[in-house]
Amino acid sequence: MLSTSRNKRGHHRYHAPSLLRVLGNRDALALGFGAMIGFGWVVLTGGWINDAGTMGAVTAMIAGGIIMSIVGLTYAELTAAMPKAGGEHNFLLRAMGPRWSFVGSWAITGGYVTIVAFEAVALPRTAGYLFPNLSQIPLWQIAGEQVYLTWALVGAVAAVVITGINIRGVKLAGVVQTFVVLFLLIVGVMLVLGSFTGGSTVNMEPFFTGGMGGFFAVLVVVPFLFVGFDVIPQSAEEVNVAPRQIGRLVVVAVILATIWYVMIVLTTSSSMSAAAIGQTDIATADAMGALFGSDVMAKVLIAGGIAGILTSWNSLLLGASRLMFSMARSGMLPAWFGKLHPKFRTPTNSLIFVGVLSFMAPFFGTQMLGWLVDSGAPSIVIAYILVAVAFVVLRRREPKMDRPLRVGGKGNGGVVIGVAAAALCLALLSLYMPGMPAALSFEPWVLFALWWVGGVFFYLRIPAGIAPGHDAEERLLESLGSRRS
Numbered sequence: 001m002l003s004t005s006r007n008k009r010g011h012h013r014y015h016a017p018s019l020l021r022v023l024g025n026r027d028a029l030a031l032g033f034g035a036m037i038g039f040g041w042v043v044l045t046g047g048w049i050n051d052a053g054t055m056g057a058v059t060a061m062i063a064g065g066i067i068m069s070i071v072g073l074t075y076a077e078l079t080a081a082m083p084k085a086g087g088e089h090n091f092l093l094r095a096m097g098p099r100w101s102f103v104g105s106w107a108i109t110g111g112y113v114t115i116v117a118f119e120a121v122a123l124p125r126t127a128g129y130l131f132p133n134l135s136q137i138p139l140w141q142i143a144g145e146q147v148y149l150t151w152a153l154v155g156a157v158a159a160v161v162i163t164g165i166n167i168r169g170v171k172l173a174g175v176v177q178t179f180v181v182l183f184l185l186i187v188g189v190m191l192v193l194g195s196f197t198g199g200s201t202v203n204m205e206p207f208f209t210g211g212m213g214g215f216f217a218v219l220v221v222v223p224f225l226f227v228g229f230d231v232i233p234q235s236a237e238e239v240n241v242a243p244r245q246i247g248r249l250v251v252v253a254v255i256l257a258t259i260w261y262v263m264i265v266l267t268t269s270s271s272m273s274a275a276a277i278g279q280t281d282i283a284t285a286d287a288m289g290a291l292f293g294s295d296v297m298a299k300v301l302i303a304g305g306i307a308g309i310l311t312s313w314n315s316l317l318l319g320a321s322r323l324m325f326s327m328a329r330s331g332m333l334p335a336w337f338g339k340l341h342p343k344f345r346t347p348t349n350s351l352i353f354v355g356v357l358s359f360m361a362p363f364f365g366t367q368m369l370g371w372l373v374d375s376g377a378p379s380i381v382i383a384y385i386l387v388a389v390a391f392v393v394l395r396r397r398e399p400k401m402d403r404p405l406r407v408g409g410k411g412n413g414g415v416v417i418g419v420a421a422a423a424l425c426l427a428l429l430s431l432y433m434p435g436m437p438a439a440l441s442f443e444p445w446v447l448f449a450l451w452w453v454g455g456v457f458f459y460l461r462i463p464a465g466i467a468p469g470h471d472a473e474e475r476l477l478e479s480l481g482s483r484r485s
Contacts, residue, residue, distance in 0.1 A: 030178040031315045032253030035228025037184060038115065038312030039122040040373070041264045042305035044221065046283025052214035054269040055207040058262050060215050064222030065258030067428065071384045071421045072229055072254040073407045074391040077414070079232065080247035080405035086326025087230055087319075088387055093330070095390035095397070097468040098476045099459065102332050104390075105323050106455040108383035111227050112320035114376030114447070116354055117361035119313035121368050124154035126305050129282055143367035143443075155362030162313055163355030166321065168344050180307045180314075187304030188260065191267045191284075194291030199270030206274065220431045223380040224373050225261060228312065229253040231319035247405040267291075317358070321350035330473045331480040332462055367443075374432075374444035379451065381429045388421035393468075 048057040078091045088108050092101035128134045128151065137149035210217065232250050264284060268277070271287035280286040285305070289298030325347035328338030341348040361368060394401060395415050408414030432440050440448075463479045466472060 029232075029249050029253060030181045030311075031318065032229045032232040032249060033256050034181045034184070034308075034311030035231045035315030035319070036226050036253065036257040036312070037181075037260055037308050038119060038225075038228075039126065039305055039309045040221065040225050041261060042126070042284050042302070042308065043122070043282060045264055045268050046277050046280055048218045048265060049269050049274060049283070050278050051210050051217040053206045053209040053274075054204040054265060056209060056214055057218050057265045057269075060218035060222070061258065061261045061265060064219055064226065065254065065261070067421075067424045068222065068226040068229070069251060069254050069258070070417060070424060071388065072251045073417050074388050074421050075230055076247035076250045077403055077405055077407045078247075078387070078391060078394070079250060081401060081403045084326070086323055086329075088383055089323060089326040089330070091387055091390045091394075093468065093472045093476075094470055095393040095468055096386070097472060098330070098332065098462050098466050099464065100386065100390075100468075101330075101472075102327065102455075102459055102462055104383045104386040105327050105332070106452075106458070107379040107386070108227075108230065109320050109323045109327075110448075110451040110455075111223070111376040111380035111383065112316045112323070113354055113357055113451075114372045114379075115224065115227060115316050116313055116320065116358045117368070118372040118376075119309045119316075120155040120159050120358040120361040121364070121366065121372070122155075123158050123306065123309050124151045124362055125366055126282075126302055126309065127154050129285065129302050130299060139363070142365045145365045145367050147363060147365040152362040156359045158313075159355055159359040159361075162310070162317060163351055163358075166314070166317055166351050167341060167346055167348055180311050184304055184307040184311060187301060187307070188263065190297075191288055191291070191301065192263060194288060194297070195267035195270045198291040198293070199267065201270065203271060203273050204266070204269045209274075216431055216436070219428070220377070221373065223377045223384070223428065226254065226257055227376075227380045228315055228319075229257070231315045313358070317351065317354055320354045321347045324350040324353065331477050333458060371443045371447055374440045375447035375451075378429060378432050378440075378448060381425050381432075385422050385425045385429065388418050388425060392418035392422070 045057075048060070051057070052060055075087070079087065082090045082094065084090045086105065089101055089105040092104045124134065134154070135146075135148035135151045139147045139149050139152070141147070208214075229250050232253065268284050268287040271277075271290045272280075277283050277287070282302070282305075285298045285301045288301035289295050291297070324333060324337045325340075327333040328335055328350070337350045337353065338347065339349045340346065361372070392415055395418065406414065408417045430436060463476070463483065466476050466479060469475075
Protein backbone atom coordinates (compact mmCIF):
# COMPACT_ATOMS: atom_id res chain seq x y z
CA MET A 1 0.00 0.00 0.00
CA LEU A 2 0.95 3.64 -0.32
CA SER A 3 1.80 4.90 3.16
CA THR A 4 3.61 7.74 4.89
CA SER A 5 6.23 8.03 7.60
CA ARG A 6 8.18 10.80 9.26
CA ASN A 7 11.81 11.54 8.45
CA LYS A 8 14.30 12.95 10.97
CA ARG A 9 12.84 16.43 10.51
CA GLY A 10 9.35 15.19 11.26
CA HIS A 11 8.10 15.68 7.71
CA HIS A 12 5.81 13.20 6.02
CA ARG A 13 7.28 11.24 3.12
CA TYR A 14 5.69 8.69 0.85
CA HIS A 15 7.00 5.16 0.79
CA ALA A 16 7.51 3.56 -2.61
CA PRO A 17 4.17 2.51 -4.11
CA SER A 18 3.23 -1.12 -4.38
CA LEU A 19 1.73 -1.26 -7.84
CA LEU A 20 1.84 -4.80 -9.19
CA ARG A 21 4.40 -5.53 -11.95
CA VAL A 22 2.26 -8.01 -13.89
CA LEU A 23 2.01 -6.75 -17.51
CA GLY A 24 4.03 -8.33 -20.30
CA ASN A 25 5.14 -7.19 -23.77
CA ARG A 26 1.82 -8.08 -25.37
CA ASP A 27 -0.20 -6.37 -22.65
CA ALA A 28 1.80 -3.13 -22.88
CA LEU A 29 1.62 -3.01 -26.68
CA ALA A 30 -2.13 -3.71 -26.58
CA LEU A 31 -2.58 -0.84 -24.12
CA GLY A 32 -0.60 1.63 -26.27
CA PHE A 33 -2.04 0.62 -29.65
CA GLY A 34 -5.56 0.15 -28.31
CA ALA A 35 -5.48 3.58 -26.67
CA MET A 36 -4.78 5.23 -30.03
CA ILE A 37 -7.36 3.23 -31.98
CA GLY A 38 -10.50 4.50 -30.33
CA PHE A 39 -13.69 5.48 -32.11
CA GLY A 40 -12.45 8.46 -34.11
CA TRP A 41 -11.67 6.29 -37.14
CA VAL A 42 -15.32 5.19 -37.30
CA VAL A 43 -17.07 8.57 -37.12
CA LEU A 44 -14.43 10.95 -38.51
CA THR A 45 -13.09 9.17 -41.62
CA GLY A 46 -15.87 10.43 -43.90
CA GLY A 47 -15.09 14.00 -42.86
CA TRP A 48 -11.38 13.53 -43.53
CA ILE A 49 -12.08 12.32 -47.07
CA ASN A 50 -14.49 15.18 -47.73
CA ASP A 51 -12.09 17.78 -46.32
CA ALA A 52 -8.84 16.68 -47.96
CA GLY A 53 -9.60 13.95 -50.50
CA THR A 54 -8.32 10.39 -50.24
CA MET A 55 -4.61 11.07 -50.68
CA GLY A 56 -4.85 14.40 -48.88
CA ALA A 57 -6.17 12.57 -45.82
CA VAL A 58 -3.55 9.82 -46.22
CA THR A 59 -0.79 12.44 -46.49
CA ALA A 60 -2.05 14.17 -43.35
CA MET A 61 -2.11 10.86 -41.48
CA ILE A 62 1.41 9.98 -42.58
CA ALA A 63 2.63 13.48 -41.64
CA GLY A 64 0.92 13.12 -38.28
CA GLY A 65 2.42 9.67 -37.80
CA ILE A 66 5.91 11.03 -38.52
CA ILE A 67 5.42 13.85 -36.01
CA MET A 68 4.14 11.45 -33.37
CA SER A 69 6.98 8.99 -34.11
CA ILE A 70 9.55 11.72 -33.50
CA VAL A 71 7.79 12.64 -30.25
CA GLY A 72 7.58 8.91 -29.47
CA LEU A 73 11.37 8.60 -29.77
CA THR A 74 11.85 11.13 -26.96
CA TYR A 75 9.33 9.21 -24.86
CA ALA A 76 11.09 5.93 -25.65
CA GLU A 77 14.45 7.08 -24.29
CA LEU A 78 12.99 8.79 -21.22
CA THR A 79 10.70 5.86 -20.39
CA ALA A 80 13.59 3.39 -20.55
CA ALA A 81 15.66 5.69 -18.31
CA MET A 82 12.83 6.37 -15.82
CA PRO A 83 10.40 3.41 -15.83
CA LYS A 84 8.11 4.78 -13.12
CA ALA A 85 4.33 5.24 -13.06
CA GLY A 86 3.37 8.66 -14.33
CA GLY A 87 5.61 9.00 -17.39
CA GLU A 88 5.70 12.73 -18.16
CA HIS A 89 5.44 13.55 -14.48
CA ASN A 90 8.80 11.92 -13.75
CA PHE A 91 10.56 13.18 -16.90
CA LEU A 92 9.67 16.81 -16.16
CA LEU A 93 10.43 16.58 -12.43
CA ARG A 94 13.98 15.55 -13.19
CA ALA A 95 14.53 17.95 -16.08
CA MET A 96 12.52 21.07 -15.23
CA GLY A 97 11.33 20.87 -11.63
CA PRO A 98 7.97 20.41 -9.85
CA ARG A 99 5.96 23.27 -11.29
CA TRP A 100 6.75 22.40 -14.89
CA SER A 101 6.14 18.77 -14.02
CA PHE A 102 2.68 19.67 -12.81
CA VAL A 103 1.91 21.65 -15.99
CA GLY A 104 2.88 18.75 -18.24
CA SER A 105 1.13 16.15 -16.08
CA TRP A 106 -2.05 18.21 -15.81
CA ALA A 107 -2.00 18.79 -19.57
CA ILE A 108 -1.77 15.13 -20.56
CA THR A 109 -4.26 14.13 -17.85
CA GLY A 110 -6.70 16.64 -19.34
CA GLY A 111 -6.21 15.07 -22.74
CA TYR A 112 -6.82 11.60 -21.34
CA VAL A 113 -9.94 12.70 -19.47
CA THR A 114 -11.48 14.30 -22.57
CA ILE A 115 -10.96 11.10 -24.58
CA VAL A 116 -12.37 8.88 -21.83
CA ALA A 117 -15.42 11.16 -21.76
CA PHE A 118 -15.53 11.11 -25.59
CA GLU A 119 -15.70 7.32 -25.59
CA ALA A 120 -18.53 7.42 -23.04
CA VAL A 121 -20.53 9.55 -25.49
CA ALA A 122 -19.38 7.61 -28.56
CA LEU A 123 -20.64 4.29 -27.20
CA PRO A 124 -24.37 5.20 -27.16
CA ARG A 125 -23.86 7.05 -30.44
CA THR A 126 -22.64 3.76 -31.93
CA ALA A 127 -25.23 1.63 -30.18
CA GLY A 128 -27.90 3.84 -31.76
CA TYR A 129 -26.71 2.63 -35.18
CA LEU A 130 -27.37 -0.96 -34.13
CA PHE A 131 -30.55 -0.24 -32.16
CA PRO A 132 -32.51 2.57 -33.86
CA ASN A 133 -35.10 2.73 -31.05
CA LEU A 134 -32.50 3.23 -28.34
CA SER A 135 -33.42 6.87 -27.66
CA GLN A 136 -36.34 6.86 -25.23
CA ILE A 137 -37.47 9.11 -22.34
CA PRO A 138 -36.40 12.64 -23.34
CA LEU A 139 -34.50 14.60 -20.68
CA TRP A 140 -33.35 17.97 -22.04
CA GLN A 141 -31.82 19.70 -25.06
CA ILE A 142 -28.18 20.77 -25.34
CA ALA A 143 -26.95 22.77 -28.35
CA GLY A 144 -30.23 22.00 -30.14
CA GLU A 145 -29.94 18.21 -29.65
CA GLN A 146 -32.31 16.15 -27.52
CA VAL A 147 -30.74 14.00 -24.81
CA TYR A 148 -32.56 10.76 -23.94
CA LEU A 149 -32.26 8.83 -20.70
CA THR A 150 -31.94 5.35 -22.22
CA TRP A 151 -29.33 6.61 -24.68
CA ALA A 152 -27.24 8.29 -21.98
CA LEU A 153 -27.46 5.29 -19.66
CA VAL A 154 -25.64 3.10 -22.20
CA GLY A 155 -22.52 5.24 -21.79
CA ALA A 156 -23.02 5.78 -18.06
CA VAL A 157 -23.38 2.07 -17.26
CA ALA A 158 -20.35 1.27 -19.40
CA ALA A 159 -18.38 3.84 -17.40
CA VAL A 160 -19.24 1.97 -14.21
CA VAL A 161 -18.24 -1.41 -15.71
CA ILE A 162 -14.91 -0.27 -17.18
CA THR A 163 -13.97 1.63 -14.03
CA GLY A 164 -14.81 -1.49 -12.02
CA ILE A 165 -12.59 -3.67 -14.23
CA ASN A 166 -9.67 -1.28 -13.71
CA ILE A 167 -10.20 -1.17 -9.95
CA ARG A 168 -10.07 -4.96 -9.80
CA GLY A 169 -6.54 -4.99 -11.19
CA VAL A 170 -4.30 -3.94 -14.06
CA LYS A 171 -3.79 -7.56 -15.15
CA LEU A 172 -7.53 -8.03 -15.68
CA ALA A 173 -7.64 -4.73 -17.57
CA GLY A 174 -4.67 -5.90 -19.68
CA VAL A 175 -6.27 -9.25 -20.53
CA VAL A 176 -9.54 -7.57 -21.54
CA GLN A 177 -7.56 -5.08 -23.62
CA THR A 178 -5.63 -7.78 -25.49
CA PHE A 179 -8.72 -9.76 -26.48
CA VAL A 180 -10.63 -6.66 -27.62
CA VAL A 181 -7.63 -5.45 -29.67
CA LEU A 182 -7.47 -8.86 -31.41
CA PHE A 183 -11.13 -8.54 -32.38
CA LEU A 184 -10.49 -5.01 -33.64
CA LEU A 185 -7.61 -6.27 -35.82
CA ILE A 186 -9.84 -9.02 -37.28
CA VAL A 187 -12.37 -6.36 -38.32
CA GLY A 188 -9.53 -4.38 -39.91
CA VAL A 189 -8.39 -7.40 -41.92
CA MET A 190 -11.97 -7.94 -43.12
CA LEU A 191 -12.15 -4.32 -44.24
CA VAL A 192 -8.94 -4.70 -46.25
CA LEU A 193 -10.20 -7.91 -47.89
CA GLY A 194 -13.48 -6.22 -48.75
CA SER A 195 -11.61 -3.32 -50.33
CA PHE A 196 -9.60 -5.66 -52.57
CA THR A 197 -12.64 -7.65 -53.67
CA GLY A 198 -15.37 -5.01 -53.77
CA GLY A 199 -13.59 -1.64 -53.86
CA SER A 200 -12.45 0.52 -56.75
CA THR A 201 -9.68 3.08 -57.18
CA VAL A 202 -12.11 5.18 -59.22
CA ASN A 203 -14.11 5.77 -56.04
CA MET A 204 -11.01 7.28 -54.41
CA GLU A 205 -11.15 10.35 -56.64
CA PRO A 206 -10.70 13.21 -56.13
CA PHE A 207 -7.39 12.36 -54.52
CA PHE A 208 -6.90 15.89 -53.19
CA THR A 209 -9.46 18.52 -52.29
CA GLY A 210 -9.67 21.54 -50.02
CA GLY A 211 -6.04 22.56 -50.53
CA MET A 212 -3.88 23.22 -47.48
CA GLY A 213 -6.99 24.06 -45.45
CA GLY A 214 -8.28 20.53 -46.00
CA PHE A 215 -4.89 19.04 -45.16
CA PHE A 216 -4.69 21.01 -41.90
CA ALA A 217 -8.29 20.15 -41.02
CA VAL A 218 -7.23 16.49 -40.93
CA LEU A 219 -3.80 17.09 -39.39
CA VAL A 220 -5.30 19.02 -36.48
CA VAL A 221 -7.03 15.88 -35.12
CA VAL A 222 -3.75 13.92 -35.06
CA PRO A 223 -2.97 14.58 -31.36
CA PHE A 224 -6.43 13.29 -30.45
CA LEU A 225 -6.06 10.22 -32.68
CA PHE A 226 -2.55 9.29 -31.61
CA VAL A 227 -2.67 10.08 -27.90
CA GLY A 228 -2.27 6.81 -26.07
CA PHE A 229 1.22 5.60 -26.94
CA ASP A 230 2.19 7.49 -23.78
CA VAL A 231 -0.03 5.15 -21.73
CA ILE A 232 2.91 2.74 -21.88
CA PRO A 233 5.10 5.13 -19.82
CA GLN A 234 2.19 5.67 -17.40
CA SER A 235 2.07 1.96 -16.64
CA ALA A 236 5.87 1.43 -16.64
CA GLU A 237 5.90 0.34 -12.97
CA GLU A 238 3.40 -2.40 -13.83
CA VAL A 239 5.21 -3.75 -16.92
CA ASN A 240 7.43 -6.75 -16.21
CA VAL A 241 9.85 -6.32 -19.14
CA ALA A 242 13.27 -4.70 -19.54
CA PRO A 243 13.25 -0.87 -19.54
CA ARG A 244 14.86 -0.79 -23.01
CA GLN A 245 12.01 -2.89 -24.39
CA ILE A 246 9.38 -0.64 -22.77
CA GLY A 247 10.84 2.28 -24.71
CA ARG A 248 10.78 0.37 -27.98
CA LEU A 249 7.11 -0.53 -27.52
CA VAL A 250 6.24 3.20 -27.51
CA VAL A 251 7.55 3.69 -31.06
CA VAL A 252 6.11 0.39 -32.33
CA ALA A 253 2.66 1.42 -31.09
CA VAL A 254 2.83 4.73 -33.01
CA ILE A 255 3.89 3.01 -36.24
CA LEU A 256 1.06 0.48 -35.97
CA ALA A 257 -1.49 3.23 -35.38
CA THR A 258 -0.26 5.16 -38.45
CA ILE A 259 -0.68 2.06 -40.59
CA TRP A 260 -4.18 1.55 -39.18
CA TYR A 261 -5.39 5.09 -39.95
CA VAL A 262 -3.96 5.05 -43.48
CA MET A 263 -5.62 1.69 -44.09
CA ILE A 264 -8.99 2.98 -42.87
CA VAL A 265 -8.90 6.01 -45.19
CA LEU A 266 -7.93 3.94 -48.24
CA THR A 267 -10.47 1.17 -47.70
CA THR A 268 -13.32 3.55 -46.90
CA SER A 269 -12.69 5.76 -49.93
CA SER A 270 -12.51 2.70 -52.22
CA SER A 271 -16.00 1.57 -51.24
CA MET A 272 -18.11 4.35 -52.78
CA SER A 273 -17.83 7.76 -54.40
CA ALA A 274 -16.87 10.84 -52.42
CA ALA A 275 -20.39 12.23 -52.93
CA ALA A 276 -21.92 9.05 -51.48
CA ILE A 277 -19.51 9.11 -48.53
CA GLY A 278 -20.57 12.68 -47.83
CA GLN A 279 -24.18 11.52 -47.41
CA THR A 280 -23.47 8.62 -45.04
CA ASP A 281 -24.18 8.64 -41.32
CA ILE A 282 -21.14 6.60 -40.28
CA ALA A 283 -18.88 6.35 -43.34
CA THR A 284 -16.73 3.39 -42.35
CA ALA A 285 -19.74 1.25 -41.42
CA ASP A 286 -21.54 2.09 -44.65
CA ALA A 287 -18.29 1.44 -46.51
CA MET A 288 -18.03 -2.04 -45.02
CA GLY A 289 -21.64 -2.74 -45.98
CA ALA A 290 -21.04 -1.50 -49.53
CA LEU A 291 -17.84 -3.53 -49.98
CA PHE A 292 -19.54 -6.78 -49.01
CA GLY A 293 -23.03 -5.86 -50.21
CA SER A 294 -24.45 -6.66 -46.79
CA ASP A 295 -25.96 -4.61 -43.97
CA VAL A 296 -24.76 -7.32 -41.60
CA MET A 297 -21.14 -6.46 -42.43
CA ALA A 298 -21.85 -2.81 -41.65
CA LYS A 299 -22.92 -3.96 -38.20
CA VAL A 300 -19.72 -6.02 -37.89
CA LEU A 301 -17.76 -2.84 -38.52
CA ILE A 302 -19.77 -1.07 -35.84
CA ALA A 303 -18.84 -3.92 -33.50
CA GLY A 304 -15.22 -3.13 -34.38
CA GLY A 305 -15.93 0.49 -33.55
CA ILE A 306 -17.27 -0.55 -30.17
CA ALA A 307 -14.09 -2.58 -29.67
CA GLY A 308 -12.09 0.57 -30.44
CA ILE A 309 -14.15 2.54 -27.93
CA LEU A 310 -13.47 -0.02 -25.23
CA THR A 311 -9.71 -0.30 -25.91
CA SER A 312 -9.18 3.45 -25.91
CA TRP A 313 -11.42 3.97 -22.90
CA ASN A 314 -9.71 1.22 -20.91
CA SER A 315 -6.16 2.39 -21.73
CA LEU A 316 -6.69 6.07 -21.13
CA LEU A 317 -8.60 5.52 -17.91
CA LEU A 318 -5.57 3.52 -16.77
CA GLY A 319 -3.18 6.27 -17.95
CA ALA A 320 -5.10 9.17 -16.36
CA SER A 321 -5.39 7.37 -13.03
CA ARG A 322 -1.64 6.57 -12.93
CA LEU A 323 -0.79 10.19 -13.64
CA MET A 324 -3.05 11.45 -10.86
CA PHE A 325 -1.64 8.77 -8.57
CA SER A 326 1.91 9.97 -9.36
CA MET A 327 1.00 13.61 -8.78
CA ALA A 328 -0.53 12.69 -5.43
CA ARG A 329 2.60 10.69 -4.55
CA SER A 330 4.62 13.87 -5.14
CA GLY A 331 2.25 16.02 -3.10
CA MET A 332 0.98 17.96 -6.14
CA LEU A 333 -2.55 16.63 -5.70
CA PRO A 334 -4.34 15.72 -2.45
CA ALA A 335 -3.24 12.39 -0.96
CA TRP A 336 -6.78 11.09 -1.61
CA PHE A 337 -5.79 10.56 -5.27
CA GLY A 338 -2.85 8.40 -4.21
CA LYS A 339 -4.85 5.81 -2.29
CA LEU A 340 -4.34 2.22 -3.45
CA HIS A 341 -6.94 -0.52 -3.17
CA PRO A 342 -5.94 -2.75 -0.22
CA LYS A 343 -6.37 -5.96 -2.25
CA PHE A 344 -5.95 -5.11 -5.94
CA ARG A 345 -3.37 -2.34 -5.40
CA THR A 346 -4.81 -0.05 -8.03
CA PRO A 347 -5.25 3.74 -7.56
CA THR A 348 -8.90 3.41 -6.62
CA ASN A 349 -9.80 7.04 -5.96
CA SER A 350 -8.11 8.33 -9.11
CA LEU A 351 -9.99 5.71 -11.12
CA ILE A 352 -13.28 6.67 -9.48
CA PHE A 353 -12.67 10.39 -10.16
CA VAL A 354 -12.12 9.87 -13.89
CA GLY A 355 -14.90 7.28 -13.96
CA VAL A 356 -17.40 9.78 -12.54
CA LEU A 357 -16.50 12.33 -15.23
CA SER A 358 -17.05 9.71 -17.94
CA PHE A 359 -20.33 8.67 -16.27
CA MET A 360 -21.60 12.26 -16.57
CA ALA A 361 -20.48 12.94 -20.17
CA PRO A 362 -23.31 11.09 -22.04
CA PHE A 363 -25.91 13.27 -20.35
CA PHE A 364 -24.57 16.24 -22.37
CA GLY A 365 -25.55 14.64 -25.70
CA THR A 366 -23.83 14.05 -29.03
CA GLN A 367 -22.62 17.63 -29.49
CA MET A 368 -20.17 16.88 -26.71
CA LEU A 369 -18.27 14.53 -29.07
CA GLY A 370 -16.79 17.29 -31.20
CA TRP A 371 -16.20 19.59 -28.26
CA LEU A 372 -14.24 16.91 -26.40
CA VAL A 373 -12.09 16.09 -29.44
CA ASP A 374 -11.15 19.74 -29.86
CA SER A 375 -10.77 20.74 -26.20
CA GLY A 376 -8.32 17.99 -25.29
CA ALA A 377 -5.99 18.29 -28.28
CA PRO A 378 -4.18 21.54 -27.27
CA SER A 379 -3.45 20.15 -23.79
CA ILE A 380 -2.02 16.98 -25.31
CA VAL A 381 0.30 18.96 -27.59
CA ILE A 382 1.44 21.17 -24.69
CA ALA A 383 2.51 18.03 -22.82
CA TYR A 384 4.39 16.71 -25.86
CA ILE A 385 6.25 20.01 -26.24
CA LEU A 386 7.34 19.94 -22.60
CA VAL A 387 8.52 16.32 -22.83
CA ALA A 388 10.60 17.19 -25.90
CA VAL A 389 12.16 20.12 -24.04
CA ALA A 390 12.84 17.89 -21.03
CA PHE A 391 14.51 15.36 -23.33
CA VAL A 392 16.91 18.02 -24.69
CA VAL A 393 17.58 19.48 -21.22
CA LEU A 394 18.53 16.08 -19.81
CA ARG A 395 20.76 15.31 -22.79
CA ARG A 396 22.65 18.56 -22.06
CA ARG A 397 22.58 18.58 -18.25
CA GLU A 398 22.97 14.86 -17.55
CA PRO A 399 24.91 13.37 -20.49
CA LYS A 400 26.01 10.42 -18.33
CA MET A 401 22.52 9.56 -17.09
CA ASP A 402 21.80 5.84 -17.43
CA ARG A 403 19.92 5.47 -20.73
CA PRO A 404 19.12 1.80 -21.51
CA LEU A 405 17.73 3.00 -24.85
CA ARG A 406 19.55 5.92 -26.46
CA VAL A 407 17.95 7.39 -29.59
CA GLY A 408 19.89 9.23 -32.26
CA GLY A 409 23.22 7.53 -31.68
CA LYS A 410 26.16 8.69 -29.58
CA GLY A 411 26.53 12.16 -31.08
CA ASN A 412 24.06 15.05 -31.21
CA GLY A 413 21.47 13.10 -33.17
CA GLY A 414 19.30 12.77 -30.08
CA VAL A 415 19.31 16.52 -29.47
CA VAL A 416 18.25 17.08 -33.09
CA ILE A 417 15.35 14.65 -32.55
CA GLY A 418 14.29 16.46 -29.37
CA VAL A 419 14.43 19.91 -30.99
CA ALA A 420 12.51 18.63 -34.02
CA ALA A 421 9.83 17.13 -31.76
CA ALA A 422 9.38 20.42 -29.89
CA ALA A 423 9.30 22.49 -33.09
CA LEU A 424 6.82 20.21 -34.86
CA CYS A 425 4.49 20.19 -31.86
CA LEU A 426 4.67 23.99 -31.58
CA ALA A 427 3.62 24.19 -35.23
CA LEU A 428 0.79 21.76 -34.50
CA LEU A 429 -0.34 23.83 -31.51
CA SER A 430 -0.52 26.96 -33.66
CA LEU A 431 -3.19 25.33 -35.84
CA TYR A 432 -5.71 25.58 -33.00
CA MET A 433 -5.33 29.33 -32.61
CA PRO A 434 -7.95 31.86 -33.85
CA GLY A 435 -7.47 32.78 -37.50
CA MET A 436 -5.84 29.49 -38.43
CA PRO A 437 -7.47 27.04 -40.89
CA ALA A 438 -8.37 24.62 -38.10
CA ALA A 439 -9.10 27.13 -35.32
CA LEU A 440 -11.21 25.79 -32.47
CA SER A 441 -14.74 27.04 -31.84
CA PHE A 442 -15.92 28.70 -28.62
CA GLU A 443 -17.20 25.62 -26.75
CA PRO A 444 -13.93 23.62 -26.84
CA TRP A 445 -12.03 26.63 -25.53
CA VAL A 446 -14.52 26.84 -22.63
CA LEU A 447 -13.86 23.19 -21.71
CA PHE A 448 -10.11 23.77 -22.11
CA ALA A 449 -10.28 26.82 -19.81
CA LEU A 450 -12.32 25.01 -17.17
CA TRP A 451 -9.73 22.26 -16.92
CA TRP A 452 -6.87 24.72 -16.59
CA VAL A 453 -8.68 26.91 -14.04
CA GLY A 454 -8.79 23.82 -11.84
CA GLY A 455 -5.11 23.26 -12.56
CA VAL A 456 -4.13 26.77 -11.42
CA PHE A 457 -5.51 26.03 -7.95
CA PHE A 458 -3.18 23.05 -7.50
CA TYR A 459 -0.27 24.70 -9.32
CA LEU A 460 -0.16 27.57 -6.82
CA ARG A 461 0.09 25.09 -3.94
CA ILE A 462 3.43 23.81 -5.28
CA PRO A 463 6.42 25.65 -3.72
CA ALA A 464 8.47 27.72 -6.16
CA GLY A 465 12.24 27.51 -6.35
CA ILE A 466 12.69 23.75 -6.07
CA ALA A 467 15.40 22.83 -8.54
CA PRO A 468 15.01 19.89 -10.92
CA GLY A 469 17.02 16.72 -10.41
CA HIS A 470 16.80 13.04 -9.61
CA ASP A 471 15.75 13.87 -6.02
CA ALA A 472 13.30 16.67 -6.91
CA GLU A 473 10.31 14.66 -5.66
CA GLU A 474 11.92 14.10 -2.25
CA ARG A 475 12.81 17.78 -1.89
CA LEU A 476 9.28 18.77 -2.93
CA LEU A 477 7.76 16.50 -0.28
CA GLU A 478 10.10 17.90 2.39
CA SER A 479 9.13 21.45 1.41
CA LEU A 480 5.43 20.63 1.54
CA GLY A 481 5.94 18.91 4.89
CA SER A 482 7.70 22.00 6.28
CA ARG A 483 4.88 24.22 5.04
CA ARG A 484 2.25 22.04 6.78
CA SER A 485 4.30 21.99 10.01
